[in-house]
Amino acid sequence: MKKIIMLSVAALSLSIADDARANGTPDFETPSAESICDGYEGKAWGLCNAYCEAMDCELANDGDPSTEPNASAQACSQVASKFDQVSDGALLPCEVPACPCFAYDGFISAIDSSSPDALYCTDDATGLVSESLEGAWGVGIWDYGDIGVCGWYDYYNGYDLGFAEITSEEAQACMDAVRPDLYASGACGPV
Numbered sequence: 001m002k003k004i005i006m007l008s009v010a011a012l013s014l015s016i017a018d019d020a021r022a023n024g025t026p027d028f029e030t031p032s033a034e035s036i037c038d039g040y041e042g043k044a045w046g047l048c049n050a051y052c053e054a055m056d057c058e059l060a061n062d063g064d065p066s067t068e069p070n071a072s073a074q075a076c077s078q079v080a081s082k083f084d085q086v087s088d089g090a091l092l093p094c095e096v097p098a099c100p101c102f103a104y105d106g107f108i109s110a111i112d113s114s115s116p117d118a119l120y121c122t123d124d125a126t127g128l129v130s131e132s133l134e135g136a137w138g139v140g141i142w143d144y145g146d147i148g149v150c151g152w153y154d155y156y157n158g159y160d161l162g163f164a165e166i167t168s169e170e171a172q173a174c175m176d177a178v179r180p181d182l183y184a185s186g187a188c189g190p191v
Contacts, residue, residue: 036048036052036053036093036094037049037052037053037093038180039093039179039180039183040087042086043082043086044083044086044087044090047079047082047083047086047087048083048092048093048094050079051076051079051080051083051092051094052092052093052094052095054070055069055070055071055075055076055079056069056070056071057069057071057076057079057080057094058092058094058095060073060076061095080092080095090176091172091173091176093176098170098173099150099170099173099174099177099178100150100164100166100170100174101141101150101152101164101166101170101174102177104150104152104162104164105159105162106152106153106154106157106159106160106162107139107150107152107162109152109154109156109157109159110137110138110139110152110153110154110159111139111152111178111181111182112181113132113136113137113154113156113157114130114132114137114139114181114182114185114187115132115185115186115187116185116186116187117132117133117134118130118131118132118133118186118187118188119131119132119133119135121182121187121188121189123175123179123188125143126142126143126144127140127141127142127143127175128140128141128175128178128179128182128188129141129142130182130187130188132187135155136154136155136156137153137154137155137156138151138152138153138154139151139152139178139182140152141171141174141175141178142171143168143171143172143175144168145168146168147165147166147167147168148165148166148167148168148169148170148171148172148174149163149164149165149166149171150163150164150166150171150174151163151164
């Protein structure tokens with residue numbers, strides 16, 4: 001009986017591993033299962049999907065020798081260049097530097113509390129700010145050129161006002177990271 005159970009567990013493990021390998025992508029996710037490019041449309045979406053999801057070009061920069069892109073460095077570079085042209089210089093979302101604001105207590109909570117009851121939403125090159133009508137939550141990210149700032153509060157969940165100084169590059173990364181959630185929640189208008 002023990003042999004049957006052990007063989008069953010081994011077979012199940014192999015079948016799960018085979019399913020991941022069968023997806024044929026280095027990160028084991030098929031492009032249709034990923035959504036990092038959902039904020040783009042038309043050519044920008046197609047090029048983003050090719051670079052980030054089908055070719056997994058970002059894996060060349062992940063520092064993990066066991067994961068490699070599904071395309072040559074030249075192919076990845078060409079797709080990135082074309083994306084840069086059609087997106088007016090936006091960073092590919094899978095290559096965006098991490099947003100340090102996510103490390104602060106309350107920042108993610110404020111984003112998660114965002115809803116269509118927003119008093120206003122400002123979204124331009126210098127900042128992304130949204131606050132609730134009743135003042136219960138707010139998220140703001142500003143890029144002043146030489147420095148950036150992120151700020152938040154979420155009184156729904158007990159988080160007082162917080163601010164953090166970040167770099168200009170990090171501010172842009174944070175805006176890119178937060179924008180899809182604020183639009184999806186309705187805080188900054190329709191998706």
